[in-house]
Amino acid sequence: MTRIYFDNAATTAIDPQVLDAMLPFLQNGFGNPSSIYSFGRETRLAIENSRKSVAKILNAHPAEIFFTSGGTESSNTAITASVRDLGCKHIITSPIEHHATLHTVEYLDNRDEAKVSFVNVLPNGHIDLEHLEQLLASTEEKTLVTLMHANNEIGNITDLHAVGNLCKMYNAIFHSDTVQTIGHFPFDLRSTPVHFISGSAHKFHGPKGAGLLYINENVHIKPYIHGGGQERNMRAGTENVYGIVGFAKALQIATDKLEEESAHIQSIKYYMIEQLKKNIKGVSFNGDPMGRSNYTVLNVSFPKSEKSEMLLMNLDMDGICASGGSACTSGAQQGSHVIRAINSNPNQIPVRFSFSKFNTKEEVDVVVEKLKTLI
Numbered sequence: 600m601t602r603i604y605f606d607n608a609a610t611t612a613i614d615p616q617v618l619d620a621m622l623p624f625l626q627n628g629f630g631n632p633s634s635i636y637s638f639g640r641e642t643r644l645a646i647e648n649s650r651k652s653v654a655k656i657l658n659a660h661p662a663e664i665f666f667t668s669g670g671t672e673s674s675n676t677a678i679t680a681s682v683r684d685l686g687c688k689h690i691i692t693s694p695i696e697h698h699a700t701l702h703t704v705e706y707l708d709n710r711d712e713a714k715v716s717f718v719n720v721l722p723n724g725h726i727d728l729e730h731l732e733q734l735l736a737s738t739e740e741k742t743l744v745t746l747m748h749a750n751n752e753i754g755n756i757t758d759l760h761a762v763g764n765l766c767k768m769y770n771a772i773f774h775s776d777t778v779q780t781i782g783h784f785p786f787d788l789r790s791t792p793v794h795f796i797s798g799s800a801h802k803f804h805g806p807k808g809a810g811l812l813y814i815n816e817n818v819h820i821k822p823y824i825h826g827g828g829q830e831r832n833m834r835a836g837t838e839n840v841y842g843i844v845g846f847a848k849a850l851q852i853a854t855d856k857l858e859e860e861s862a863h864i865q866s867i868k869y870y871m872i873e874q875l876k877k878n879i880k881g882v883s884f885n886g887d888p889m890g891r892s893n894y895t896v897l898n899v900s901f902p903k904s905e906k907s908e909m910l911l912m913n914l915d916m917d918g919i920c921a922s923g924g925s926a927c928t929s930g931a932q933q934g935s936h937v938i939r940a941i942n943s944n945p946n947q948i949p950v951r952f953s954f955s956k957f958n959t960k961e962e963v964d965v966v967v968e969k970l971k972t973l974i
């Protein structure tokens with residue numbers, strides 16, 4: 600059975616060119632980057648070249664780029680460091696963040712290290728910026744604002760400049776989980792008012808377990824993993840050399856082909872919207888799919904019926920991979936905290952379809968035909 604993979608917001612297939620760039624570091628280039636002889640010097644150079652390449656693409660300084668194990672570690676670090684090292688006693692976030700953020704702020708709240716406020720989310724899934732300003736104005740305490748750039752379940756995009764400028768006005772720290780947008784949008788960090796961003800290679804055809812934390816040069820946090828002096832004393836532990844090389848290569852490929860590939864993916868998303876409207880009665884869309892939305896993500900609500908209740912499982916039996924929400928809720932329809940925050944209709948089955956450069960409109964046709972029999 601040929602499978603159709605429409606769950607690229609969960610993870611993406613590795614690009615063969617990324618694998619080719621990584622392989623030498625899984626084979627002969629195995630030296631410890633901290634070793635002073637040639638094997639070590641070669642892997643050190645590969646890491647520092649990767650850092651320079653990533654920094655150039657994001658328009659940041661190489662000293663602002665830290666390689667981590669992924670988006671989860673990066674967001675945990677930025678949020679925790681803001682509280683412990685930068686004096687933030689108040690955190691503003693939203694109820695539709697990824698659990699890497701929500702569970703971290705909950706942990707800090709439970710330990711009384713910070714008080715957490717949730718900004719309102721509008722019915723179309725966008726952050727209520729007026730409410731954000733009210734929350735910022737309502738506290739004297741140093742505040743961290745942590746809001747994601749693109750939501751991984753519904754695709755809504757938050758304006759980093761709008762949020763960052765509000766943060767500037769109230770002297771707040773701003774972290775953005777940009778895991779769904781690094782490698783999918785152009786970034787110019789020098790002109791973006793943000794203190795921290797998080798990224799993850801496996802969301803743009805790179806390897807799993809390779810992430811990025813950008814820390815603006817004006818922000819000084821303490822080392823967050825103790826041990827050797829790697830990552831300029833900030834994150835100890837022998838570096839994930841092939842992961843780092845894969846991160847940089849994947850970002851470079853994504854950037855080189857951004858215009859062409861984003862147009863291709865966007866056209867698949869729009870085509871699917873059109874085909875669903877034409878072929879499935881009662882279908883609706885969550886978020887703002889034709890507006891400020893990530894071109895990779897389409898969140899659809901299907902009318903609930905005895906048949907449609909097992910939708911994801913039935914799709915899977917036909918080789919169609921989609922999800923009910925983020926990867927932790929996919930497969931089992933336990934309900935998504937994001938959909939609950941914006942859509943209280945219990946008679947709908949939400950399904951996230953998310954696309955990559957490897958998908959085609961023909962695949963959309965196959966999926967829509969199948970959906971016609973399952974709703």
Ligand code: PLP
Nearest residue numbers: 669670671697699751776778799
């Ligand atoms: N943030 C968002 C928005 C995500 O989609 C993900 C991916 O699952 C993460 C954070 C976590 O990233 P990682 O899997 O690299 O830890």
